[in-house]
Amino acid sequence: MAMKLYVGGLAYATTDKELEDFFATQGKVTSATVIKDKFSGQSKGFGFVEMEDVKEGQNAIKELNGKDLGGRTIMVNQARPQEDRRPGGNGPRNGGGNSFRRSY
Template sequence: MRIYVGNLKYSVTDDELRDMFSDFGDVASADVIKDKFSGQSKGFGFVDMPNNSEAEDAIKALHDSMNDGRKLTVNEARPRTERPPR
């Protein structure tokens, strides 16, 4: 299951994001999304967990939890929608 994690502190790394979820089970990948020009974090990321029940447990436990003074938004990621060209 792909999980969206929002309202992250801009200094959070991929490894720190992985560590947040590893207590709940196997983490296939954890990626903090960065601006492609500046390399600065955009304050959100995605975590892939192969076991859906572990992923659901992580979502329930971490949604609205505090991390470095910020209230996290954690839910199942929605598929990306097509956007019109600029």
């Protein structure tokens, strides 16, 4: 069974291939993707790597978390499904405009 990993702290110049090669030292990589801004195409500084099996994924976390890749210290942990993440700061906003009324 495959294991998906979150990789944070990537240098903006890191490519999918560099990410794949870095993790290949720990086992078979089935995919490696640096997440990019959909408008500018610039890296967002994080990505995802899928290892072929859970044991290799756990070993990659143990061995590569805190290591240097492209001059940056990376953070590696197990990726969580989107619905498991805590709500961020982009939630619904109430109101808008001025909050007081004038009486004439």
